Amino acid sequence: MRDITLGQFVAGNSVIHKLDPRTKIAMMILYIAMTFLVKRIYFMAIPFAYLVLELILSGISLRYIVNSLKPIRILLIFMFILNLFFTSGENVWLDLGFWKLTGEAVLQSCFISIRIILLVAGASMLTLTTSPIALTDGIEKLLAPLKIFRFPAHELAMMMTIALRFVPTLMDESDKIRNAQMSRGADFESGNIFKRVKSMIPILIPLFVSSFRKADELAIAMESRCYHGGEGRTRMKQLKFRKEDLFAILITLLFMASLIVLLIVLK
């Protein structure tokens, strides 16, 4: 439970780390669009190259990316097998009567798996190089135009910040409560699924109760420091769009454009 990398931030001083969070969010959206534009497996080389470039520039160890893929390994295997079964094709490799293994199915399975891996790896690149605070600041700024439709951009960003901040605290807490209940003979490891879900109640209820208590305390702490929403609130760290950001966006657009050209030319 402790080794969760999804959403983990690795402090650094690289070019990528220093980019404006808004730039990085935009880059990620473009990157995701790229992976979805690709319809053939070998074109995946372009978003892959983009990811590798980002990885090298950021100086993040490959280990973190591999770790971020661990939680989705079940999904990956599941998707792989599902596509093997439900893709039809002519190039039969193996015929078992009720089901044929075709070359197209294998290709499709690989294609889908690569797409999922690239998506998750790209998303973790964003969270690995951007502190949660910077990330929510960026989201708030990007959503700010929606305020004219009374969209609560600041509140949303604040909620995200608070939620992220409490993840480790609640993990710790659930560990403690788990230990306490295990000491009273609670058994979380045996029995069927219903029994196991039911055995979680003695952990979940104290966890909820303490979350409510913490929320209350936090609200009081914030209000006693004059917090009253986003209006008129200034920031210690102002977001600045710099030359490097423009450069990063241009490179991303270049990748995007070359992909589109390739797609049109090599139809």
Added chain:
Amino acid sequence: MSIIVSHLTFAYTQGGKRLEPTLKDLTFTIEEGSFLGIIGHTGCGKSTFAKHLNGLLFGEKGAVTVDGHDVSQKSERKKVRELVGMVFQYPEYQLFAETVFDDVAFGPRNMKLEPEEVKTRVTEAMQLVGLDPERFSSRSPFDLSGGERRRAAIAGVLAMRPKYLVLDEPMAGLDPIGRREILTLLEKLRSESGCTIIMISHSMDDIANHATKVLVLEQGSAFLLDTPQEVFSHADELQQIGLSVPSITKLCIEMNRRGIDIPRTICTEQAFMDWIREVKRNA
């Protein structure tokens, strides 16, 4: 029968990497019926050690056996957890059931006891901690006051009738009356049911007054393990590792400094009074 700790070494891992050991080669025996006080600086491994006493953690090297049951064996763990009751820091945060009765009954029910027996034990445990079963049984644990909640949580552990009771800073955040109530309860348990108490505390006065043995942990190693009188006579060494001594001991040291000949082994009010009477008689 006793808890035997032999060559216990334990290190946490983080991100697949093994950290500096939290516990280093601990070896000693906790005698049945004794009151062991554990003191040490924050992060010295007190709480980590406590978790080894009922198999929540187990060392990679060395072993802990409770009445001959090895805590690292999965098959022995159920038995070990019945023998060793654990009261964690702020135990009131583990309350979850709809009524105080159900919460206190959680342990006995996990032991698969008959409903009648469960009821007897719950009533007994609630009386022990001073919660009137008639008044409190059907109330929600979340409606109680802070002190009552803590006592309800401790009752939940006592209802399992543990032979050994481990408490991790049981008095943290309580007022003086609440502290005294818990200490009185512990003394009562020890004298009436022969329960062995292992208590982690930052209050040197409480340790001096109640413990029969004191273990001083320093960076995972046993720095001192002796009677409170002996341990607290090493005031200088304790101060060096950032620990203080009981207020009576501080008084004795100060008196020593001003030329009054008082033994350094005095660490409780009782012993101090005895010494004064002795001096008076001789005068």
